[in-house]
Amino acid sequence: xxxxxxxxxxxxxxxxxxxxxxxxxxxxxxxxxxxxxxxxxxxxxxxxxxxxxxxxxxxxxxxxxxxxxxxxxxxxxxxxxxxxxxxxxxxxxxxxxxxxxxxxxxxxxxxxxxxxxxxxxxxxxxxxxxxxxxxxxxxxxxxxxxxxxxxxxxxxxxxxxxxxxxxxxxxxxxxxxxxxxxxxxxxxxxxxxxxxxxxxxxxxxxxxxxxxxxxxxxxxxxxxxxxxxxxxxxxxxxxxxxxxxxxxxxxxxxxxxxxxxxxxxxxxxxxxxxxxxxxxxxxxxxxxxxxxxxxxxxxxxxxxxxxxxxxxxxxxxxxxxxxxxxxxxxxxxxxxxxxxxxxxxxx
Numbered sequence: 001x002x003x004x005x006x007x008x009x010x011x012x013x014x015x016x017x018x019x020x021x022x023x024x025x026x027x028x029x030x031x032x033x034x035x036x037x038x039x040x041x042x043x044x045x046x047x048x049x050x051x052x053x054x055x056x057x058x059x060x061x062x063x064x065x066x067x068x069x070x071x072x073x074x075x076x077x078x079x080x081x082x083x084x085x086x087x088x089x090x091x092x093x094x095x096x097x098x099x100x101x102x103x104x105x106x107x108x109x110x111x112x113x114x115x116x117x118x119x120x121x122x123x124x125x126x127x128x129x130x131x132x133x134x135x136x137x138x139x140x141x142x143x144x145x146x147x148x149x150x151x152x153x154x155x156x157x158x159x160x161x162x163x164x165x166x167x168x169x170x171x172x173x174x175x176x177x178x179x180x181x182x183x184x185x186x187x188x189x190x191x192x193x194x195x196x197x198x199x200x201x202x203x204x205x206x207x208x209x210x211x212x213x214x215x216x217x218x219x220x221x222x223x224x225x226x227x228x229x230x231x232x233x234x235x236x237x238x239x240x241x242x243x244x245x246x247x248x249x250x251x252x253x254x255x256x257x258x259x260x261x262x263x264x265x266x267x268x269x270x271x272x273x274x275x276x277x278x279x280x281x282x283x284x285x286x287x288x289x290x291x292x293x294x295x296x297x298x299x300x301x302x303x304x305x306x307x308x309x310x311x312x313x314x315x316x317x318x319x320x321x322x323x324x325x326x327x328x329x330x331x332x333x334x335x336x337x338x339x340x341x342x343x344x345x346x347x
Contacts, residue, residue: 032119035154036076040121042153044070045343046145047184047336048131049138050209050301051176053250054261054292055242060188061138063180063336064209068092068142071126072150083110083120092129092139108147109154112167116155125150134217136295141177144168145340148182153342169196177295184339186250201247203335204254208310210302211294212317215327218274218298226270235264254305257290261303267293274298276326283320289313300328 046068051061077083087103103125110120131139148168152159159167168182169175175189179198189198242262249260271278274297281300284291289312294301300317304310310332317330 032114033117035118036074036121040074042072043343044146044149044340046142046181046340049141049177049180050294052295053246054263055239056246057265058174058176059190061176061180062186063184063339065334065336066130068131069128070146073124074121074154077122084122087125089127089129092131092133105143105147109151112151113155118155132213134219135213136297136299138177138181138295141172141181144171144178145181149340165196182339184337201251203250204252206254206306207250208304208307209333209335210304210310210313211331211333212280212300213329214298216298218296226273227266228269231265239265257303257305258288261290261292280320284316287316289316
């Protein structure tokens with residue numbers, strides 16, 4: 001559960017949309033109250049996500065049936081004591097992520113609670129990470145959604161749906177991955193001023209997703225860093241048309257997915273950053289499969305119309321891997337209809 005805090009947004013501003021001084025002019029933050037009167041324990045499941053879907057750059061994404069699982073045990077602490085925090089990590093990130101309150105998910109939980117005037121309880125977090133890191137599958141968005149939902153569970157009055165949307169979108173910097181991680185399904189999201197908005201898209205019953213995960217990582221910052229600051233008007237217009245068509249194809253006409261996923265805004269410009277991924281995208285599209293780079297890469301996503309098309313795409317990925325030196329793990333994954341969900345309360 002590694003996260004990247006928002007682009008150019010301070011931590012406090014990311015939580016609220018305004019500066020700390022604007023909220024508390026000339027005065028320190030209010031004292032924190034104790035959050036719990038009785039122990040709490042729960043389990044959270046949060047899905048992987050794939051953003052952009054070709055032309056829908058920074059505004060479209062979907063949730064995949066691949067989940068991180070987080071067990072949380074919270075117990076009351078005495079007033080004035082520092083919270084005792086322990087973190088354990090299995091799977092992705094086990095060798096690198098911190099095991100204490102410096103873990104960014106725990107840090108975000110604490111900041112959200114402090115913004116609501118509530119102190120942290122003693123907290124044990126056990127993360128079972130299955131979402132590959134740095135592969136364009138929304139591991140950072142999953143971490144942010146985890147923190148938001150855990151804070152919602154621990155705050156006496158919880159968070160409103162609007163607060164959940166705004167906090168996580170600001171921390172991530174854009175909502176394309178975060179919204180499906182939080183709410184599941186397929187989403188179209190946008191920003192007006194400092195506010196984020198989203199609408200769910202109801203996917204066609206024949207829509208299937210096929211994922212190809214490489215054995216190499218790709219930094220999101222590096223992938224974004226090679227994008228040009230200016231795009232041609234013709235490219236912007238072409239992408240606008242394909243994004244509109246993509247909404248139609250996802251919801252009503254999956255036979256149009258190949259045309260609808262044509263992108264001229266970001267994928268070709270980043271070809272050098274993930275050349276093997278683009279070679280697989282090219283091969284799949286030449287064979288008639290609606291393949292795109294998943295998020296910032298290097299994973300590849302195929303949107304397929306029906307089970308037969310999904311199996312054909314899976315076989316194509318396996319054949320491509322056999323013909324090259326590149327290592328790919330293909331998988332047919334359902335769209336996760338649920339986002340970050342408190343699934344069970346262990347007894």
